[in-house]
Amino acid sequence: MNAHLRTVTVAGLVTLSLALAPGQPAAADALGESQLKAALLDPLDFPEGWASDSEEAAAERGFGVPEPAENACGELFDSSADEAQRAGFAKTQTGPFVTTVATAHGDTAAARHALDAFRAAADACDTFHTEEGPAGDQTTVAYDQEPSGDPRALGDESAAARYQRRLGDPDTGPSVLVEVVIARVGPHLVRVAQAGREEPDADPLTAIADRAVAKLTEAARGGTPAPHPDQPGTTEL
Template sequence: MIAGLATLSLGLAPGQPAASDTLGESQLKEALLDPVDFPEGWASDSEEAAEERGFGVPRPSEGDCRELFDSEADGTQRAGFAKTQTGPFVTTAATAHDSTGDARAALAEFRAAAERCDTFHTEEGPGENAVTVAYDEEPRGDPEGLGDESAALRYNRRLDGENAGTPVLVEVVIARVGPHLVRVAQAGREDPDTGSLTAIAERAVTKLTEVARGDTPAPRPDQPGTTRL
């Protein structure tokens, strides 16, 4: 082992990757959530399916707000999931940065973007029936003990120019594990089917941590199996 790397590793918490131990694309893909990480009834979703139905985790029209829900960094690996054709929907994105410092800086930029994005707009609905909707931020505390550091946001949907619309809640959690970041976002109606995003994010962080330390992700003890929509 290189002496400098050995010295650096002594300062890390047990099980955490060294700063230079960034994961490759195939490892990031292994660390992504998959359908068996969800309760029974969830299935894989795709960007193509979301575009066809015109609804899912939003893609903000404002460029500054887009990286709240995704990362444009090279090598980012993504996956999507749906409970039904009408939601709720979940997306996740895992990114490896060159160093822990770079990952910290990217998380700081996420927080800065959140300050600029009290409201964002997006197009929802299929094809020519798409309408512009706005999402307004509401208070949400950051998760405790999630990864090395984390942040979270929550938005409620409103229809521009109207007083009311179908209540839709959008949440996103981002967590850092060494030089890696994982985002988990969820969009759905405000009802019990939408569930807790924090629990999903905890599973995402657990898998990323296991892969980062060289282990194969252990399956959930109550693994339900996959579902096809």
């Protein structure tokens, strides 16, 4: 995998064109299933070279955004909410990998409670374990939490966590990192997680999270997220 997952602010990296139609009112209620799907990231929101990914493909290759074995850590990279909408993306067969999950809650208080559950999971999960590798040849690996710095605020409020895979031999190559950003927009949450190897030519997660929050914000206002102004086209792995 060839990603470096530092959260950095890159001025002008993402140009958004998400204006509401004239006179269109802001939405007061939580979004429905179709609206949440429209607010999800899609391949056109990514730089050139990214493609759609799936849970089935991730399971087949045995690598992707990890699924912690510990129940207390399950809310870090996904959501247990039944109505959650999900999408996955990959740059190559070996990464980096990105997943995004959008959820609508009954009201703002419920969304805040769900965001607090994420923060509690991050506080409780200094280390988590997961299985990596193709079926029949899996290995249990550990990820240790490391400081995520002071991430820039997104949406109405946000939080972030960052983990590094524990390697037995420090000379085996670049570290494997996973980072997640979660943001609240009214009664909605969106989280974006990226996993890959720590390398200098990384794609910053900030731009991807910016786009995810902007699309959800536009949908929550009652608008339809406009296509990315610099559509790179789709890619197949």
